[in-house]
Amino acid sequence: MNAYNPNQNVMDALDLNIVLLDFDGTIVFYNKQWEIFARENGNPTLNNSDIGSNYLEAVKKGIIDGDEIARDAYNGIMDVIWGKRARFDLEYPCHSPNEKRWFIMHARKCIDQDLVVIYHEDITDRKIAEEKLKSSEEKYRKLAESAHAVLWEYDILEDRWTYVSPQVTEMLGYSPEEWTDIKFWEDHIHPEDQKWAVQYCNESTQRGESHTFEYRFLKKDGNIAWIRDVVSVDMKDNIPFKLRGFMIDITERKRLEDLKKKELLLKEVHHRVKNNLQVISSLLNLQSRNFNDEKVKAAFMDSQNRVKSMSLAHEKLYQSSDLSTIEMSDYVKNLAGYLYQVYKINKDINLIVEADTEYFNVDTAVPFGLILNELITNSLKHAFVNRKGGQLLIKFINNNGKYVLEVIDDGTGFNQDIESHRSLGLKIVHMLADQLNATVSIDTSKGTRTVINF
Incomplete structure (x- = not known):
């Protein structure tokens, strides 16, 4: 039974686990999703989660047990209660034996009331998607760094190389960090190839056309390498904003x-x-x-x-x-x-x-x-x-x-x-x-x- 009763039907219609605390940390209201979540996670009697229970005391027990997430949650909620911050958000895992789950706890002070609203947002789907993306990116990175080519990405609007694969050091002698802006690339093209290569790349980029060209590049040790550069152009609103490609050393060929x-x-x-x-x-x-x-x-x-x-x-x-x-x-x-x-x-x-x-x-x-x-x-x-x-x-x-x-x-x-x-x-x-x-x-x-x- 809720001691504090805002529009119960509205709160129950939300998919968020919502609870209201007074400034002492006592639970004064929760919605239907809060109750369902407690019962589905081994707490059918709503122990420490029902009206009158002290939410902060339950969190303190976690701190005593050495739970760093509990410590962060307690400090964040107290900052909101004391007015040190208007809002507090904490992402945390909440895994069960059968599945992995992640949530974000949001704490907000209620306007003109000595109450704090806390709701827990289930972000499991997003986190799983992020992990899959991260795994895919890691596989791509390993594949890219094992290839006999230099993979690269250049941000046109910011004029910076956002990625240059480590093979560039073996191929040309320069570290990825030395590739700062487009001028670095232009300045190291062989003088006899520089004008036409830069012009060809710029014109193709402005048209949004993928392009491939071969030119000589000055290596760090003073030697010359023949490069085959394969470039794709990313467009937004008919404006090129990013270049991606790979360079192959074709000197021997x-x-x-x-x-x-x-x-x-x-x-x-x-x-x-x-x-x-x-x-x-x-x-x-x-x-x-x-x-x-x-x-x-x-x-x-x-x-x-x-x-x-x-x-x-x-x-x-x-x-x-x-x-x-x-x-x-x-x-x-x-x-x-x-x-x-x-x-x-x-x-x-x-x-x-x-x-x-x-x-x-x-x-x-x-x-x-x-x-x-x-x-x-x-x-x-x-x-x-x-x-x-x-x-x-x-x-x-x-x-x-x-x-x-x-x-x-x-x-x-x-x-x-x-x-x-x-x-x-x-x-x-x-x-x-x-x-x-x-x-x-x-x-x-x-x-x-x-x-x-x-």
Whole structure:
């Protein structure tokens, strides 16, 4: 039975647990929800909760038991009673064995009356939603901070970065705290990209358009990183107010793209050199047809074959995977096979090629190829004169880090003292051997055996 009886029907219609205390803390009124709440929570007799009970004394018992929430509640209610504050609010948990619950206790002094109204607002649904949101945000944060990207959020109206994920320190060297305003971002864009990148971002933002762009960014250590920035725009009343996005480091991708462009360019250069050398070879062939002298024609053919050896080197280069080296065993076999077809002239010559797999750059491959061309040409042209055939052995090996090229035929041999002064081919061999810091030895005791060591 309520001692103080405001409009009972109105109070009972409210979903709040309402109780009125006098300034001594005695309960003088409560509504239906207050009674229902007490009964549902193990207090069917309304012990310490009925009319005449002292609410503050019940709270004091909680303080004695060490309940900090009870202490805060008591102090807050007393502040309202003593006029130190007009209102007091306290959020507190009130969990049962079967469920979690949260409430807010509100205390207000009644106008022109020595009474305090206290009502308890059930905020369980809100707290559960907040916990779920917090859990979701925590999962998102962990996901964001484990990603190989920098997630960020920027408040346009306040001109501040509200979030920059920790990966920014590893990627760019700056701590998240150093990202203060938009000027920090603008000032660290590479000077060559700054104007267009800032303008593009601003124009896209004003239109409310999500946008993606790639630019160079100055890292804290002075190096440059290529960034792919993916940006979404939040709008309110057709006005952009927030930007969200993520930055990915694409430096390695850009490096590979640049390398690919250089490879394509280098491949095209070698291809054109090879084509130009083929044009020269064709011109030499056409020019040789104007002469009837066989010695002159032979000289033209020798020159064509020298051009062919260089052309073959560039052909192998633009066909290779790294464009910087030539696999020499394949080169030796191809050049030997080509010259064999040119000079064989219906003779039964057994060509044997033994070559290790080695890689030369173009500066080594071209003089090496010219030397090989001269030695094979010399054997095929002169070793088997007045003979129906013979054997030509070409060996190229790596002997403990030293390269050895041997061209051996079982032909007629020649006088080195005479031939070294007359033969352009041998002069070329010695000249190119000097380029390779190679030694040349020739043995004509049994056919001709030429050894190049380098």
